[in-house]
Ligand code: IDP
């Protein structure tokens with residue numbers, strides 16, 4: 001089953017939005033299989049955002065993501081990567097569609113509340129950066145047959 005990494009960034013924690021953001025993924029029907037409350041080191045931030053090294057916003061991005069605690073989660077399900085991305089909304093929160101996390105709760109690109117892996121390779125890489133295998137729980141959920149036929 002597909003797994004994807006989700007981060008509630010420091011602005012989401014500081015603004016008291018942890019519960020609301022988790023609820024969006026829960027009620028969509030995705031299954032939580034790992035979660036931790038942590039603060040990212042600069043080393044972890046540079047590994048996580050290696051694709052953005054050299055871009056003008058990179059120093060600010062690393063400062064932002066390491067500025068306070070975050071919630072790291074792994075969500076699972078068929079097409080979980082795409083479902084997380086559509087639930088989050090566009091990167092530039094100011095232009096994100098209403099109904100999405102960013103479109104409902106944020107107003108700009110540099111404070112966009114959440115991260116979600118953008119494809120199968122980045123998901124595998126990012127999940128293993130944040131979680132060891134024994135921190136991911138395999139479990140069955142009684143409601144699954146009411147979420148997918
Ligand atoms: P994503 O988070 O929607 O996948 P990416 O393009 O991968 O977007 O960018 C990673 C993160 O870098 C964004 O979520 C945002 O926090 C930050 N970011 C991207 N572009 C800009 C920018 O132009 N200014 C400030 N921050 C940016």
Ligand code: MG
Pocket residue numbers: 116117118
């Ligand atoms: Mg990205």
